[in-house]
């Protein structure tokens with residue numbers, strides 16, 4: 384299934400300005416789909432976006448089914464056709480957990496930025512570390528800390544410290560743990576459109592100012 388992103392690039396090479404952003408992890412439940420949807424909402428404020436749902440569970444497709452999201456959601460099967468007919472500035476790829484090593488190679492080959500969402504707990508952080516070990520040398524990847532519990536809990540702070548000590552490239556702002564994400568998924572809406580969602584959306588506005596997201600956004604607006 385991960386052959387998809389590099390194959391699409393090869394087939395639709397004319398869209399060379401399209402930025403491919405893939406979210407993956409060896410572990411499920413770390414916020415890949417939620418982050419893929421929120422990033423697609425963010426990118427939609429700067430250009431045309433397609434989200435490719437390559438998870439057989441089709442969580443992103445279900446979130447989008449009410450047709451209230453500001454971007455296209457495709458599967459591997461429909462994406463090539465959509466790309467042939469439309470120009471997209473950003474293609475965001477949501478993946479299932481546990482890609483095999485060979486699939487990881489394909490996945491990385493086809494993307495401009497690989498995001499590894501992880502929650503701050505030790506099991507998730509270990510899974511993230513294992514994921515990085517399977518990446519080809521020189522992969523442009525960043526860790527995205529998700530579901531960070533509110534202060535006075537120190538999980539987020541501790542996780543950032545551990546990531547810095549081990550010199551992982553990490554986006555310098557974590558996504559807060561907030562119930563509104565579940566509401567947004569259930570209602571099929573962008574998180575900022577849900578009651579109480581403005582606080583959650585502020586995290587994504589913050590991300591837009593930070594590397595490597597800011598560079599991606601600048602690449603289409605400049």
Ligand SMILES: Nc1ncnc2c1ncn2[C@@H]1O[C@H](COP(=O)(O)OP(=O)(O)O)[C@@H](O)[C@H]1O
Pocket residue numbers: 410411412413414415416417418442529530531558559560561562563564565568
């Ligand atoms: N920042 C967050 N705050 C609270 N709940 C979240 C957050 N991000 C994700 N969730 C919830 O955690 C669960 C797993 O998230 P999901 O994005 O589906 O992970 P994955 O795609 O990695 O399996 C979902 O129920 C989702 O609503």
Ligand SMILES: [Mg+2]
Pocket residue numbers: 415416417438442478479
């Ligand atoms: Mg998912």
